Amino acid sequence: MSDYDKQQWQAEQTARDAVLDKQREREQKTRERSARNAQRKLERLHRTLKDKGEISEFEDEFAESVTERLDKFGSAFQDREKGRPGDALSFAQKRVVAAMNRKVKDLKKNPQTEGKGQAEELDRPRFEHSKPRSSFKSKTPKFTPRVRQLDEGFDEVAVPADITAPDPEPPRPPVGKPFLRIVSDNS
Template sequence: MAREVDPKKTRKALRRLKRARKKIEDSEKSDTLSDWEDEFLGSVEDRLETFGSAFNDPEKGHLDEALSGLQTAKLREIERKAAGKARKPMSRGKGFKSSFKRKGSGPRVRDINEDIEEETPEADEIPEAAAEPSRPSGPPKLRVVKGDKGDT
């Protein structure tokens, strides 16, 4: 089952490829395209002329488009290169920091002096009521607790 691609979109993609190739040929730098990019433009152009689309996998782009998403991005990069603009490096992202913005101004700073506990008073200064009850030492002693059920 062949895909139905709009012929206008195919012609538009072919014109973009030819324009990019012409810009590169007209520029002073003759070696602006790498071998891979030159081969990419040629193979995409061949597939567009033969099949009307340069990709077949529906997961790689919209079915009614002539170029896949990655092919469009690479073509855009080649067009920028032909125009003499520098290539943007891949963004590494900002992680979670951008999504969790803090309120207030300035960085949060931890004061280590707040972690120091105040000195406790001497043992003889502690009142008897505030002293902890002593715990029995040794193994626990088990005993039977009688319930309130009567003997029947």
């Protein structure tokens, strides 16, 4: 390998390393930004629910522990199968945060429920102030899946009462090694 080829290879390798470093730096900034956003949102939801007096013990403990992990590690989960690599929260943690967000929105929408217990909140319909539906029907037919009923092609057959089920087959003797008899021709 000549000196020129070696220098060219080193220059290409340096350029590849620079691109990879830039990509890693962008990914790191994205992870940090995601963690900050998740932490800010969780702290806001926690504070709002605590101020309204509607926070459950689970939500309180969840918010504190996830905030602590986001501060310490930049992510609230370790197992990469539970979420995407750049995310700060796992799929299950995102569902809990979404439920907390829904609860805060419901409290803001209906201030009369403030101070009531959570059991009373679950009894009321979620969309009690929605618009009445129109009486006009949709022109497109409702979707019905094309499923074949397996019993459609068969007719009901009347079975006479005197026909009974056949007797079960008698048990067979166990099958083992065949019995061999040696027969000589000298008899």
